[in-house]
Amino acid sequence: MEEMYEIVRYEGGVYRNNILKEWIEDVGGFIIQEHVMQLDVYMTVALPKSELENFKREIKKYKGKVVETPLAGIEVAVVAPSLSRHHLPHTACDIAEYLRRYGAKSNMIGLSHGAGKNISSIKEKEKRLIEEHDIAVYVMGNFESCLKDKVHLFDVDIPVVVTGGPEKLDIPYPYVGNLGRRAQRLRHSEERQALKKMVEEITKLINKKREELSYDPPIVPPVVLKDILEKEVEDIFGILSPMPIVTQLDGLRVKLDYDTYHEKIENVKVGKYLLKDITEVRRSYMKNYILIKIKPTSEVVG
Numbered sequence: 001m002e003e004m005y006e007i008v009r010y011e012g013g014v015y016r017n018n019i020l021k022e023w024i025e026d027v028g029g030f031i032i033q034e035h036v037m038q039l040d041v042y043m044t045v046a047l048p049k050s051e052l053e054n055f056k057r058e059i060k061k062y063k064g065k066v067v068e069t070p071l072a073g074i075e076v077a078v079v080a081p082s083l084s085r086h087h088l089p090h091t092a093c094d095i096a097e098y099l100r101r102y103g104a105k106s107n108m109i110g111l112s113h114g115a116g117k118n119i120s121s122i123k124e125k126e127k128r129l130i131e132e133h134d135i136a137v138y139v140m141g142n143f144e145s146c147l148k149d150k151v152h153l154f155d156v157d158i159p160v161v162v163t164g165g166p167e168k169l170d171i172p173y174p175y176v177g178n179l180g181r182r183a184q185r186l187r188h189s190e191e192r193q194a195l196k197k198m199v200e201e202i203t204k205l206i207n208k209k210r211e212e213l214s215y216d217p218p219i220v221p222p223v224v225l226k227d228i229l230e231k232e233v234e235d236i237f238g239i240l241s242p243m244p245i246v247t248q249l250d251g252l253r254v255k256l257d258y259d260t261y262h263e264k265i266e267n268v269k270v271g272k273y274l275l276k277d278i279t280e281v282r283r284s285y286m287k288n289y290i291l292i293k294i295k296p297t298s299e300v301v302g
Contacts, residue, residue: 004048004049004214004217004221005029005030005046005047005048005049005221005223005224006046006047006048006049006052007032007044007045007046007047007069007072007073007103007223007247008044008045008047008052008055008066008067008069008072009042009043009044009045009066009067009069009072009103010041010042010043010044010045010059010064010065010066010067011040011041011042011064011065011067012040012041012059012062012063012064012065013039013040013041013062013063013064014036014039014040014041015062015063016061016062017041017062020058020059020062020064023058024045024047024055027047027048027051027054027055028047028048028051029045029046029047029048029051029055030045030046030223030224030226030227031043031044031045032044032045032046032073032223032226032247033242033243041064044069044072044103046073046221046223068102069102069103070102070103070199070203070206070207071099071102071103071104071199071202071203071206072102072103072104073103073222073223073247073248073249074103074104074105074134074135074206074247074248074249075104075105075106075107075132075133075134075246075247075248075253076099076104076105076106076107076133076134076135076136076137076202077106077107077109077129077130077132077133077135077136077137078092078095078096078099078106078107078108078109078136078137078139079109079110079111079130079136079137079138079139079153080092080108080109080110080111080114080138080139081110081111081114081115081120081140081141081150081153082110082111082112082114082115083110084110084115090182090186091139091163091179091180091181091182091186092108092139093108094186094195095137095139095163095179095186095195095198096108098186098195098198098199099137099199099202102199102203104202105243105246105247107133107286109126109129109130111123111126111153112126114150114153117145117146117149117150118149120149120150120152120153121152121153122152122153122155125285127155127156128285129285129286130156130158131156131157131158132253132284132285132286132291133158133248134158134159134206134209134248134249135158135159135160135161135202135205135206135209136154136156136158136159136160136161137160137161137162137163137198137202138153138154138160138161138162138163139163139179140162140163140164140165140180141164141165141180141181142164142165142166142180142181143165143166144166144169147162147164147166147169147171148169148170148171151171151172151173154171154173159205159206159208159209160173160174161173161174161175161176161198161201161202161205162174162175162176163175163176163177163179163180163194163198164176164177164179164180165177165178165179165180165181166180174201174204174205176194176197176198176201177194178190178191178193178194179191179194179195179198206249209249210249213249213250213296216296216297216298217296217297218250218251218294218295218296218297219273219278219294219295219296219297219299219300219301220270220271220278220294222247222248222249222250222251222252222294223247225252225270225275225279225292225294226245226247226252228268228270229245229252229254229265229268230245232268232269233256233261233264233265233268235256235261236254236256239255239256241255243255250293250294251279251291251292251293251294252291252292252294253284253286253289253290253291253292254289254290254291254292255287255289255290256289256290257288257289257290258283258284258288258289258290259288261290262281262283262290265281265290265292266281273300275292277300278294278295278300279292279293279294279295280292280293280295
């Protein structure tokens, strides 16, 4: 069985950066994402858990540091009741950006019929799109009665965190207050504290999900499968998106057209298996991308 991987963010200088990247590859690690800004380097790195402490010692030679990223390697749906200015800015944008600081890949989703206390609804297609993510964060408004009348919007088959204006709210979902609609960016002290609390709630749910997966982990870690696909499918390098392949807790989102590329990807060799034998490859509700869900070890081996 593959060793478990830890995903961290590295920040350092460009000096001898290629040597550090070679060290990462030598110990069996992967560089998920890299940004070079003038003389600074920002890398998201996946390392075998047994090498994490060695990595922290190694980066001291390069004056770099490891930044805590408890949400690294997950994809988050940031859901607003509608795409109108009534619901979307500024809170939803700030929440999506704040989650990225902690390593998550966030996608903003606006519901087509989420507005209105008595008529709000969620389409089946929207529900399926949200469920393609590891976790959903609902960005709601300021009124307690309005939020309680829209609890049905949160009924999706993945963990959910709800944010809104009231400080406390009695609903059957983890809730974070002081994050309702604002006419300005979230800069005040109580708003920054609320954002930190939101990350704490998300981290709890994600850690619980990681623990559940650890009992019967995916047959191949998502970061390893990502590396294999990048080596075997050259068309991935033609994708202009900054993250052509997005890692999830138990799979990947590949930003290639499903109809054109799914057969090619299904027949990629992964060790002694074909990819289609150890994963479920399906059409994503997001831009016809390819969604790959990796089967648990017991289902393949057992």
